[in-house]
Amino acid sequence: MKLRQLTQIDQVDASRWDALLPGNYPFLRHAFLAALERSGSVGEGTGWLPAHLIVENSDGSLQALLPLYQKMHSYGEYVFDWQWAEAWERAGQNYYPKLLAAVPFSPVQGPRLLGRCTASQQLIVQALNDTLERGLVSGVNLLFNDDAQSPLLQQAGWEQRLGCQFHWFNRDYRSFDDFLAECSSRKRKNFRKERQSVVAQGITFEWHQGIEISEAHWERFFPFYAETYLKRGQQPYLSRAFFSQLSAGLSDAVRLVFARQDGRDVAGALFLVGDDTLYGRYWGCLEEFDRLHFETCFYQGMDRCIAEGLKRFDAGAQGEHKLVRGFEPVLTQSWHKLQPGLHEAVAEFLQRERAGVRAYQQESTGYLPFRQAT
Incomplete structure (x- = not known):
């Protein structure tokens, strides 16, 4: 087997890349990553330089893959390491560049390091460790992975970081009223009122x-997406061309909703669909309307899950206000391997943080709207 690094996702055929993916997880599909690169949303000048790793057999068949980027900043990641960077630079070291194994701008849990056998995955992990040992980067960070790769990373000396998101689960509801029936009377009234x-x-x-x-x-949607960033004084992460590329390569996964009043659009939201999950991704509104965010981003998505028979709704990172609307706290994870000195300090911090995150998850369940069992 031979390890190869790609500076563009298009240096490997889409069919070979996608053949390694388990199921229909949209964010790791070749078309999604290619849309980011072809549209200029990642690449030169963005601080996201593609450095994907693949393992091939002599016959050219793909044995393993890892979406990988050289990062010159920590924006667009949703696992925050600004304090690590500050501490390392106070020690006279350069925190950037670093390596990031992730889906850009997408805090969605799923597969990351994929391989047909353990040996092919180990080849990639060893290459990452070698890069670190040569001092070329401050660290390697793998974000929002599922459990499949965790034992391999732990064995290689990586440290786990936990996070908490809020997901809604469709328990074979036939309608939104079926969901309401599981909630307390007061919460049902609140939902209906909203x-x-x-x-x-x-x-x-x-x-x-x-x-x-x-x-x-x-054209109708992009101003809503852009406004979410512009009102905070930031430029949008994704270019207008990204959405055209997404539609061309991943149309089966795309869901788009517009809120309309008096014949005009007042808000828009984009969702993607995987095997059994609806992913709420981007939303925007140019005017203020009472409860419109909750309806567009949460209740409409819940209705869509029920209509399509999807089991889970991942409405994005953060947002404790999701708890009282039936979104349950679930743990997410990332894994980190850093330069000596920094690695040990971060490992000690993460040990304490993991305990805190687990306690927070347990405490958060008390805010869910469901009726208490008697």
């Missing part, structure tokens, strides 16, 4: 999916 307040403002919703989504739809 949803009715949006109806009372004359707002309706228009869903689009798959190949029916045209360039005109993206």
Whole structure:
């Protein structure tokens, strides 16, 4: 087997890359990563330089892969290491560049290091460790992975970091009322009141999916997406071209919803679909409307899960306000291997942090709206 580094995802065929993916997880598909690169959302000038690793057999068949980027900053990651960077630079060292195994701008848990056999995955992990030992980077960070790769990383001396997100689970509901039936009486009233307040403002919703989504739809959506960043004084992470590329290569996974009032768009949200999961990704609104964010980003997504028979709704990172709307606390993880000195200090911090995150997850369940068992 031979290890190869790619400076562009297009240096490997989409069919060979996707053949290693388990199921239909959209964020690791070749088309998604290619859309980021072809649209200029990652690449030169963005602080995200593709450095993907693959392992091939002599016949060219792909045996393992890892989406990898050389990072010159820590934006767009959602696992925050700014304090690590500050401490390392106070010690007279350069924190950047670092290596990041992740899906850019996407805090969604799923597969990261994939291989047909353990030996091919070990080849990639060893290459990452070698890069670190040569002092070329301050560390290697693998974000939002599932459990499949954890034993291998732990054995190689990496440190686990835990996080907490809030996901909604569809327990074979036939309608939103079935979900409400599991909630306390007071919470049911609150949900109905929130949803009715949006109806009372004359707002309706228009869903689009798959190949029916045209360039005109993206022209309508992009100002909403961009406004989310512009109102904070930031430039959007994703270019307008990304959404066209996404639609061209991943149309089966795309769901788009517009909130409309008096015949005009007032908000928009983008979702992606995997095997059994709806992923809420980007939303925006140019005006303020009472409860519109909750309806567009949460309740509409819950309705969509029920309609499509999807089991889980991942509505994005953070947001304790999701708890009272039935989104349950779930642990996420990342793994880190850093330069000597920094690694030991971070490991001690992460040990304490893991205990705190687990306690927070347990405590958070008390804010869920479900009826207590008697």
